[in-house]
Structures are given as structure tokens and as C-alpha cells.
Amino acid sequence: MKYKVISIFPIMLLMLLVLVSCAGQNIESVQTAEDHIAYNSAIQKKQNIKMETSITVAAIGDMLIHEPVYRDAQTEGGYDFTPMLHQVKQYLQAPTVSIANQETMIGGEALGLSTYPQFNSPFEVGDALKAVGVDAVTLANNHTLDRGEEAIQRAIEHWETIDMMYTGAYKDEEDQKHIRVQETEEGISLAYLSYTYGTNGIPTPVGQDYLVNRIDREKIAEDMAVAKEKADAVIVSLHFGTENERMPNEEQKELAQYTADLGADVIIGHHPHVLQPVEWLTGENGKQTLVAYSLGNFLSSQQEYYQRIGGMLQFSIRKTSQGDDAQVTVEEPAFLPTFMSYTDFKDYQVLPMFDLTNKELAGASNAYEAIKAHLSQWMPELQFIEE
Known part of the structure; x- marks a missing residue:
């Protein structure tokens, strides 16, 4: 076996x-x-820890480039506007983010430069803003359509070339749908919206509403809803009001309140070409909204006294986080009044008003105090930048 x-x-x-x-x-x-x-355990600890971070934001008034301004900026090889902004450069570079209202399209010299009433400005205006620290520009205003679609498309191409965020005028429908959101290194995101009351009687070409954002309450509400989902804070530019009026009219006040009720954190006004007061508005949900009804002219060749005074609004945005909850507040509003200095339509310079002497402006000290009183009449706690 x-x-x-x-x-x-x-x-x-x-x-x-x-x-x-x-x-x-x-x-x-x-x-x-x-x-x-x-x-x-780590999550629980994190949820119990209150995290705070903040940024500073600055916004300047109208960049309204008349012919004497671009003639004064002309060089052998093109144009250079940076010397005109040299005295305010430090104030634009100091904040985390700076925003400018570019009221004239920078369609470039090849398109043919032009002045009032239908503007077209050199590309170099954008280059100067970039050089002095501006991070974003608002483009919806009554001069957006001055030189038609070509000027807008050429301007946008240059803004994109120099990596400048823009809002209010767009190259196509998809571009318009894309709400601009800027992410800061501090972890606070900002959404920018921009709208205008009109375009000086120039109609938007049929089927090209994307060329300029007009003030339309339904559209503003739709954009605001998206912006609030995408960003921590929403900054809205409204081109509205009456030219050369130093106080906001009832239409401005009512539209600002409507925008505050939608949840805007900051409303920045343009168009009057003179300074109007700053104030807080309380929205429907009790939220405080900072409003500057008009920042006046920043760089222009307008001649009237108050047209030569503009400024920079500055404020802090604070984000307090605890677990999944986050609260954003606007704090510490401050203002830098500026004066547009030039002689015989030459030597244009934007100067801080606090630093003016009687050489640049007769009765400079009294003029400065009067401007401060005007700006702060509805906000006594408004601070002024003086160093």
C-alpha cells in the first residue's frame, strides 16, 4: 500500500x-x-478658536483724461502719466487693495486719441495706474460707449495684458457673467460690481448689452446674489448723481439704500466730479454699509475749484471666523482729500490737500478744513490721512 x-x-x-x-x-x-x-479633537479645538484677519482697501475718484492731460504726459516714445501720480503713490501702494474709476476708455493711440465729449485715452494711463499700485478698475460710466465697441475691446485687451482686474464693461456675454473676485493673501476675498445711469444718449448696440453695465435693479440684485456667494465682501461702484452737485440727490440716496439692503459692504459713487459726503447706511438685515456718494475727480483737466478736489477713500475689512461661521465688517473709514494742481494746463500733479501750501492753492489750510467738514458732516468719526 x-x-x-x-x-x-x-x-x-x-x-x-x-x-x-x-x-x-x-x-x-x-x-x-x-x-x-x-x-x-483638533476640529473641536479649531471650532472653538476665534480667528481674525483684516485688510485695507483704497478707492480713488475719476480718471478723466482730457487732452491737456495726455498732451502733458507725452514723451518721445509715447506717454507717461506716472509723474502726475507720484505724490500720491505711497497712499495707493500702502493698502492691501486699491481701486480706481477709469472714466475714459484706454483704446490707445492707434485708434486716435480724443477728449471731451467723446474720450479715448492712451494705453499708458493703465500702465501708470498699475505702476502706482492700483489693482482693479471700474469701467461702467457715461463715457464707456464714447468711441464704440472697438475702444472697449482694445482697452480690455490692454487691461488683461497688464493683469489689471476690470469690471463694468466686458468683451462678451461670458465675460460679463464672470463676477470679478479678488483673493487676497490674508484670506479675505472681494467682489467688484460696477454700473452706470447711462451713456450720454449713446445706445448700446443690439445684442451687446455686455459692453456696459447699466443701473438695472433686477440685474444688480442678481449680481449681488452671486457675488455674496463667491466673496467675503462686495464693493459696488455706482455712476450716478448730478454733475457739480456737492450733495447727493434723492435718487442717489434711494439707490444706495436699495444696494445696501441687498447686502453690499461698500458703495463707491462717481459722476458728479466733486466730492460728496461719506456716511453709514443700515441694510434690511441690520448690516452697516459704508457709502461715499462721490469721490470727485482724481486726475482731470476740469477747471472749477471743486472739480479740482477729489480724493481717496480708505477702509478696513475685518473677517472673524470661528468654526464654519464667519463675520465680515467694514471698519476704520478714512479719507485723503487731493488737489489737481496744474499751471497753464501743464505740469499736472495730484497732491494731498493736507500738504498744500498757499503757493499751490490760496488759503490752502482753510480750504482743507472746509473739505474735511464737508466730507464728515454725516460721519463725525471719519478719519483723515495726514502723513
Whole structure:
């Protein structure tokens, strides 16, 4: 009889592997449980920790480039507007973010430069803003359509070339649908919206509503809803009001309140070409909205006294986070009044008013105090930048 020889080695090996596997699973289970407890503990600690961060934002008035301004900026090889902004450069570079209202399209010299009433400005205006620290420009205003679609498309192409965020005028429908949101290194995001009351009687070409955002309450509400979902804070530019009027009219006040009720954090007004007061509005949900009804002219060749005074609004945005909850507040509003200095339509310079002497402006000190009183009449706590 032949006997079958059965080796027990494979059986023992198999049993050993099973035991090791089970032990491994137990160890893994323990480690997984320990990790889970540690993770939950870390989350709980994080939820109980209040995190605060803040940024500063600056916004300037109208960049209204009349012919004397671009003639004064002309060089052998083109145009250079940076010397005109040299005295205010430090104030534009100091904040985390700076915004400008570019009232004239920078369609470039090849299109043919032009002045009032239908403007077209050199590309170099944008280059100068970039050089002095501006991060975004608002483009919806009554001069947006002055030189038609070509000027807008050429301007946008240049803004994109120099990596400048723009809002209020767009290259196509998809571009218009894209709400502009700027992410800061501090972890606070800002959405920019821009609208105008009209375009000096020039109609928007049929099917090209994207060329300029007009003040339409339904559209503003739709854009605001998207912007609030995408960003921590929403800054709205409204081109409205009456030219050369130093106080906001009822239409401005009512539209500003409507925008505040929608949840805007800051409303920046343009168009009157003179300064109008700053104030707080309370929205429907109790939220405080900072409003500057008009920032006046920043760089222009307008001649009337108050047309030569503009400024820069500055404020802080503070974000307080705890767990999944985050609260954003606008704080510390401050203002830098500026004066447009020039002689015989040459040597244009934007100067801080606090630093003016009687050489640049007769009765400079009294003029400055009067402007401060005008701006702060509805906000006594408004601070002024004076260094």
C-alpha cells in the first residue's frame, strides 16, 4: 500500500498568515480609531478658536483724461502719466487693495486719441495706474460707449495684458457673467460690481448689452446674489448723481439704500466730479454699509475749484471666523482729500490737500478744513490721512 505523504508546512503557513492578517486589522483598527479621535479633537479645538484677519482697501475718484492731460504726459516714445501720480503713490501702494474709476476708455493711440465729449485715452494711463499700485478698475460710466465697441475691446485687451482686474464693461456675454473676485493673501476675498445711469444718449448696440453695465435693479440684485456667494465682501461702484452737485440727490440716496439692503459692504459713487459726503447706511438685515456718494475727480483737466478736489477713500475689512461661521465688517473709514494742481494746463500733479501750501492753492489750510467738514458732516468719526 502506498501511503500519501501530507506536508503540514503549507497549512501552518496559511494559519500564520491568517493570524498576522487579523492582528494587522486589529492594529489598523486601533490606529484608525485613535486618528479619528485626534482628528475630532483638533476640529473641536479649531471650532472653538476665534480667528481674525483684516485688510485695507483704497478707492480713488475719476480718471478723466482730457487732452491737456495726455498732451502733458507725452514723451518721445509715447506717454507717461506716472509723474502726475507720484505724490500720491505711497497712499495707493500702502493698502492691501486699491481701486480706481477709469472714466475714459484706454483704446490707445492707434485708434486716435480724443477728449471731451467723446474720450479715448492712451494705453499708458493703465500702465501708470498699475505702476502706482492700483489693482482693479471700474469701467461702467457715461463715457464707456464714447468711441464704440472697438475702444472697449482694445482697452480690455490692454487691461488683461497688464493683469489689471476690470469690471463694468466686458468683451462678451461670458465675460460679463464672470463676477470679478479678488483673493487676497490674508484670506479675505472681494467682489467688484460696477454700473452706470447711462451713456450720454449713446445706445448700446443690439445684442451687446455686455459692453456696459447699466443701473438695472433686477440685474444688480442678481449680481449681488452671486457675488455674496463667491466673496467675503462686495464693493459696488455706482455712476450716478448730478454733475457739480456737492450733495447727493434723492435718487442717489434711494439707490444706495436699495444696494445696501441687498447686502453690499461698500458703495463707491462717481459722476458728479466733486466730492460728496461719506456716511453709514443700515441694510434690511441690520448690516452697516459704508457709502461715499462721490469721490470727485482724481486726475482731470476740469477747471472749477471743486472739480479740482477729489480724493481717496480708505477702509478696513475685518473677517472673524470661528468654526464654519464667519463675520465680515467694514471698519476704520478714512479719507485723503487731493488737489489737481496744474499751471497753464501743464505740469499736472495730484497732491494731498493736507500738504498744500498757499503757493499751490490760496488759503490752502482753510480750504482743507472746509473739505474735511464737508466730507464728515454725516460721519463725525471719519478719519483723515495726514502723513
